[in-house]
Amino acid sequence: MALDPAVLVLEDGTRYTGAAYGARGRTFGEAVFATGMTGYQETLTDPSYAGQIVVMTAPHIGNTGVNEEDPESSQIWVSGYVVRDPSRVVSNYRATDSLDAQLTRDGIVGISGIDTRAVTRRLRDAGVMRAGIFSGAEAALSPEEQLGLVQGSASMLGQNLSGTVSTATGYTLAAEGERIGSVAVLDLGVKTSTLRYLAARGLDVHVVPQTITAEELLAMSPDAVFFSNGPGDPGASDRHVALLQAVLREGLPFFGICFGNQLLGRALGFGTYKLPFGHRGINQPVIDVATGRTEITSHNHGFAVDAPIGEVVESPAGFGRVEVSHVNLNDNVVEGLRALDIPAFSVQYHPEAAAGPHDSNYLFDRFRDLVLESTRAAKENN
Numbered sequence: 001m002a003l004d005p006a007v008l009v010l011e012d013g014t015r016y017t018g019a020a021y022g023a024r025g026r027t028f029g030e031a032v033f034a035t036g037m038t039g040y041q042e043t044l045t046d047p048s049y050a051g052q053i054v055v056m057t058a059p060h061i062g063n064t065g066v067n068e069e070d071p072e073s074s075q076i077w078v079s080g081y082v083v084r085d086p087s088r089v090v091s092n093y094r095a096t097d098s099l100d101a102q103l104t105r106d107g108i109v110g111i112s113g114i115d116t117r118a119v120t121r122r123l124r125d126a127g128v129m130r131a132g133i134f135s136g137a138e139a140a141l142s143p144e145e146q147l148g149l150v151q152g153s154a155s156m157l158g159q160n161l162s163g164t165v166s167t168a169t170g171y172t173l174a175a176e177g178e179r180i181g182s183v184a185v186l187d188l189g190v191k192t193s194t195l196r197y198l199a200a201r202g203l204d205v206h207v208v209p210q211t212i213t214a215e216e217l218l219a220m221s222p223d224a225v226f227f228s229n230g231p232g233d234p235g236a237s238d239r240h241v242a243l244l245q246a247v248l249r250e251g252l253p254f255f256g257i258c259f260g261n262q263l264l265g266r267a268l269g270f271g272t273y274k275l276p277f278g279h280r281g282i283n284q285p286v287i288d289v290a291t292g293r294t295e296i297t298s299h300n301h302g303f304a305v306d307a308p309i310g311e312v313v314e315s316p317a318g319f320g321r322v323e324v325s326h327v328n329l330n331d332n333v334v335e336g337l338r339a340l341d342i343p344a345f346s347v348q349y350h351p352e353a354a355a356g357p358h359d360s361n362y363l364f365d366r367f368r369d370l371v372l373e374s375t376r377a378a379k380e381n382n
C-alpha cells in the first residue's frame with residue numbers, strides 16, 4: 001500500500017484507504033461525485049463546491065496540470081478531493097504547475113488511489129453523505145475516532161454558505177462592444193466566465209456582495225439584475241429570496257443561474273428540496289420545453305426547485321404566470337423557470353459551461369434581449 005497513507009471515511013462507516021494527495025491533515029464535507037472527464041481546474045475553483053468533498057469518476061486526473069487562464073475564481077473551494085490515478089507528469093503548454101502542488105499550496109486535503117467508481121456507486125445507491133479524509137498524522141487516528149468526527153460534522157441541509165464565498169466589496173467589469181446597459185450581479189459564489197459572458201453582451205457588470213440590501217441594490221439603478229450560482233441550501237437563504245422579490249416587484253429584467261434559479265423558484269413561491277445525489281458533470285441532457293430541443297449541459301447542483309412540469313401555473317407568491325422552461329431528461333428534475341408576466345427567467349444548470357459544452361450559451365443572448373426590450377420600453381415611456 002501507499003507510503004503516505006490516507007483514508008476516506010463515509011458517514012455510514014464505509015472506509016476507503018489510499019494515498020495522501022495534496023495537503024496533509026483532515027477535512028470534512030459532503031461527498032459528491034462529478035462525472036466530467038475534463039475541466040478539473042474549473043470544478044475545483046467553482047465556489048459552488050464549498051463544503052463538498054468531490055469524487056472524480058474519471059480515473060486519470062491532473063495530466064494538464066494547472067494554468068492561470070482556467071480558474072473560475074481566485075482559489076480552490078472544494079473541501080476535499082478524491083481521485084483514482086493522479087497524473088505523474090504534467091503535459092500541456094499552458095500549464096504553470098502541477099495539480100498536486102496547487103492542492104498542497106491551497107491547503108486542500110485530498111486522497112488518491114481510491115476506486116472512485118465504487119465510491120460513486122455507493123453514493124448513487126445510498127445518496128450523498130458526510131465524509132472525511134484523514135492523512136498525515138490524522139491517518140493514525142482509530143477508525144472509531146475518525147467515524148465519530150465525520151458523524152459530528154455539519155450536514156449540507158440547512159447550511160447558508162453565501163458569506164464564505166461572496167466578494168466583500170463590489171467591483172465592476174466594463175461592457176464589451178456596444179453598451180446596452182448595466183446589470184447588478186449578486187455574488188453568491190459567481191464564476192468568472194459568467195461575468196465575461198455578461199460583459200460580452202454589452203452589459204456593464206456591477207458585482208455586489210451578498211450582504212447588499214434591496215434599498216442599496218435599487219439605489220444603483222441597474223437596468224437588470226442577475227443572481228449567481230453558489231454553495232449551500234437554497235432553503236436557508238430567506239434574505240436573498242426577499243431581496244429578489246423586491247427586484248421582481250420593480251419589474252427589472254432578471255436572470256439566475258443554479259443557486260439563482262433556486263432563489264427565483266422560492267421568490268415565485270415554490271419550494272426547494274435536496275436531491276438524492278445531485279447532478280454534477282458536463283453531459284446532462286436537458287430539454288427546452290418551448291423549442292423541444294435537447295441541450296447537453298454542464299451541472300453542479302444538489303438541490304432543485306419543486307414546481308409543476310408541463311403546465312402554466314400562477315406564481316404562489318403573486319408574480320403572475322410561471323412555467324417550467326427546462327427539464328432534465330435523465331430524472332425529470334426542474335432545470336429552468338420562466339415567468340410569463342414579468343421579465344424573469346433562470347436555469348438550474350450552467351450556460352457559462354466552464355467546464356462544459358456550449359449548447360446553452362444562447363441563454364445569455366436571451367437575457368440581453370430581455371434587457372434591450374426593457375430599456376427600450378423605459379425610453380418610450382419617458
Ligand SMILES: NC(=O)CC[C@H](N)C(=O)O
Pocket residue numbers: 048228229230231232233234257258259260300301302303304
Ligand atoms: N452550482 C450551484 O449554484 C449549486 C446550488 C446549490 N448549492 C445546490 O447544490 O443545488
